[in-house]
Amino acid sequence: MMSVGFIGAGQLAHALVKGFTAAGVIAANRITASSPDTDLPTVSGLQKMGVNFTTSNKEATHKSDVLFLAVKPHIIPFVLDEIGPDIEDRHLIVSCAAGVTISSIEKKLLQYRAAPKVMRCMTNTPVVVREGATVYATGSHAEVEDGKLLEQLMASVGFCTEVEEDLIDAVTGLSGSGPAYAFTALDALADGGVKMGLPRRLAVRLGAQALLGAAKMLLDSEQHPGQLKDNVCSPGGATIHALHFLESGGFRSLLINAVEASCIRTRELQFLADQEKISPAAIKKTTLDKVLQQPGVSSTSDATKSSVNLFNNRTGVKK
Amino acid sequence: RCLCCVTVKMSVGFIGAGQLAHALVKGFTAAGVIATHRITASSPDTDLPTVIGLRKMGAYFTTSNKETVNKSDVLFLAVKPHIIPFVLDEIGPDIEDRHLIVSCAAGVTISSIEKKLLQYRPAPKVIRCMTNTPVVVREGATVYATGSHAEVEDGKLLEQLMGSVGYCTEVEEDLIDAVTGLSGSGPAYAFLAVDALADGGVKMGLPRRLAVRLGAQALLGAAKMLLESEQHPGQLKDNVASPGGATIHALHVMESGGFRSLLINAVEASCIRTRELQHLADQEKISPAAIKKTTLDKVLQQPGATAAGVGVRTGLNLFNSSTSKHKKN
Numbered sequence: 001m002m003s004v005g006f007i008g009a010g011q012l013a014h015a016l017v018k019g020f021t022a023a024g025v026i027a028a029n030r031i032t033a034s035s036p037d038t039d040l041p042t043v044s045g046l047q048k049m050g051v052n053f054t055t056s057n058k059e060a061t062h063k064s065d066v067l068f069l070a071v072k073p074h075i076i077p078f079v080l081d082e083i084g085p086d087i088e089d090r091h092l093i094v095s096c097a098a099g100v101t102i103s104s105i106e107k108k109l110l111q112y113r114a115a116p117k118v119m120r121c122m123t124n125t126p127v128v129v130r131e132g133a134t135v136y137a138t139g140s141h142a143e144v145e146d147g148k149l150l151e152q153l154m155a156s157v158g159f160c161t162e163v164e165e166d167l168i169d170a171v172t173g174l175s176g177s178g179p180a181y182a183f184t185a186l187d188a189l190a191d192g193g194v195k196m197g198l199p200r201r202l203a204v205r206l207g208a209q210a211l212l213g214a215a216k217m218l219l220d221s222e223q224h225p226g227q228l229k230d231n232v233c234s235p236g237g238a239t240i241h242a243l244h245f246l247e248s249g250g251f252r253s254l255l256i257n258a259v260e261a262s263c264i265r266t267r268e269l270q271f272l273a274d275q276e277k278i279s280p281a282a283i284k285k286t287t288l289d290k291v292l293q294q295p296g297v298s299s300t301s302d303a304t305k306s307s308v309n310l311f312n313n314r315t316g317v318k319k
Numbered sequence: 320r321c322l323c324c325v326t327v328k329m330s331v332g333f334i335g336a337g338q339l340a341h342a343l344v345k346g347f348t349a350a351g352v353i354a355t356h357r358i359t360a361s362s363p364d365t366d367l368p369t370v371i372g373l374r375k376m377g378a379y380f381t382t383s384n385k386e387t388v389n390k391s392d393v394l395f396l397a398v399k400p401h402i403i404p405f406v407l408d409e410i411g412p413d414i415e416d417r418h419l420i421v422s423c424a425a426g427v428t429i430s431s432i433e434k435k436l437l438q439y440r441p442a443p444k445v446i447r448c449m450t451n452t453p454v455v456v457r458e459g460a461t462v463y464a465t466g467s468h469a470e471v472e473d474g475k476l477l478e479q480l481m482g483s484v485g486y487c488t489e490v491e492e493d494l495i496d497a498v499t500g501l502s503g504s505g506p507a508y509a510f511l512a513v514d515a516l517a518d519g520g521v522k523m524g525l526p527r528r529l530a531v532r533l534g535a536q537a538l539l540g541a542a543k544m545l546l547e548s549e550q551h552p553g554q555l556k557d558n559v560a561s562p563g564g565a566t567i568h569a570l571h572v573m574e575s576g577g578f579r580s581l582l583i584n585a586v587e588a589s590c591i592r593t594r595e596l597q598h599l600a601d602q603e604k605i606s607p608a609a610i611k612k613t614t615l616d617k618v619l620q621q622p623g624a625t626a627a628g629v630g631v632r633t634g635l636n637l638f639n640s641s642t643s644k645h646k647k648n
Binding site: 203 | 399425452459488493496497501519524530533535540545552583584590591
């Protein structure tokens with residue numbers, strides 16, 4: 001009976017908790033989520049689901065066996081410094097942060113433990129309706145069973161598979177950002193329907209249903225998407241006329257561009273994190289103060305004040 | 320959609336044994352809404368790949384459209400729009416009071432069908448529907464409009480059938496062409512999108528199978544989120560786009576290329592073409608060139624079919640055919 005914790009109580013933590021509890025893969029009272037910011041709209045959602053919410057990241061660490069890092073990438077170094085001393089042998093650290101490498105996390109945690117068990121995953125928000133897309137890679141100290149455990153959790157909320165770590169940035173561009181491409185498409189399709197006379201609600205409904213059905217057909221079929229497209233295009237019909245417009249406008253190319261841009265930006269963020277000092281400007285003073293007020297947090301373990309390269313921090317406390 | 324209590328006891332027939340008939344039969348049988356032995360499908364063309372599929376599912380296949388009519392209560396017209404007039408002339412004499420005619424043909428109006436059938440019966444029950452191929456995995460999108468002689472129960476019966484294979488709602492008939500442009504053609508836009516997304520994934524290093532899988536899963540998940548949420552798609556998009564992050568960078572390149580506009584264009588183009596096809600059908604003679612000689616011969620070989628009943632040889636405007644003969648009382 002393991003416990004799951006979330007450092008971070010924002011969109012991702014909320015979506016994962018909603019999915020996990022709907023799937024019944026873990027009870028809400030075995031879940032803890034933490035954030036210094038109690039004003040996030042997702043905090044009340046998490047509390048309503050029966051999750052233990054705390055402002056102390058250390059408390060979330062103590063109460064968990066599997067610990068998801070569900071904060072934005074630039075916050076990861078702060079968090080690792082804060083909870084590093086509290087990591088035990090049992091902990092499995094699962095980072096969901098785009099562009100943050102396993103080796104950068106292990107490097108930081110090795111200051112505190114000899115063999116920190118780290119996994120990196122890239123998921124997406126449809127975990128909230130149990131139709132997520134997740135990939136993960138395993139760090140050098142994590143065991144095969146740790147991977148299986150994560151897969152069990154994430155498979156309860158959608159598709160989940162292990163990949164080589166160097167594919168994760170591409171996955172971010174495709175299925176990490178993918179839902180946003182779909183929401184944009186659905187808004188536009190509905191506009192098209194409304195232009196041709198449909199009421200808005202019906203247009204949104206039909207557009208979303210058409211995408212959902214088509215995606216399901218593709219997932220359930222051995223056929224190439226091009227073949228499925230051909231099957232829908234009767235000679236001289238309405239659909240092939242529509243497709244010509246899409247092709248003329250470079251529709252396909254825009255989507256390739258999108259995947260590429262998201263992937264490139266992910267790699268850029270990773271590069272920035274690896275190379276630059278994290279300046280005090282990257283975090284709000286009020287947030288920092290809230291963190292420092294938590295029991296057990298000392299200002300010497302908080303590297304912002306000395307503003308050194310956090311991933312090469314030598315001032316952390318070695319256990 | 321648990322259907323243990325709502326099995327349809329009537330017999331269902333399909334004029335046409337192509338993609339649409341196959342998809343609907345596959346969906347209906349998976350849903351358990353009707354027993355396969357109550358399904359008949361017909362086509363003069365036995366070479367269609369879908370014919371084998373229909374037989375394998377346990378539907379009864381015949382080359383005689385008249386036989387399908389005789390064996391059915393609910394009769395789907397699942398042929399291409401330009402074939403509808405031929406079919407109506409062929410089966411018109413065999414329509415009985417019990418028959419509910421459901422046309423799935425894009426751009427073919429209820430009034431054009433009723434006009435033809437009124438030569439054979441005083442009150443033909445006609446419903447027009449527009450569905451889409453994901454009925455095959457029970458995630459279709461269907462709308463329907465009811466003709467003047469169809470009852471409320473007929474609409475409810477159709478809704479029961481089509482609701483078993485996806486979303487189904489009644490609409491005013493004048494919205495159906497727009498629905499064709501949106502959810503009728505919509506799956507094709509999605510297949511194109513997944514192909515392109517997968518290309519993007521492969522460009523950035525993913526193996527093809529994984530890229531297709533992730534792309535399709537991302538679209539499916541997002542669509543499901545929207546269907547289950549009260550929120551605006553723009554709000555859901557905002558929720559995914561973190562400040563300075565990867566997603567908002569991607570969205571910018573899409574907007575720069577006029578991504579949204581292309582989709583509006585597509586819906587519009589499909590809708591306009593649908594209206595065009597309807598206009599052509601209403602206005603022009605159906606020439607002998609629109610149907611293969613071999614197909615026509617096969618039809619004429621069926622028991623009961625006469626050359627006078629199939630108006631193509633006289634080259635008349637089939638929707639205003641005054642040469643049809645068999646007015647029933």
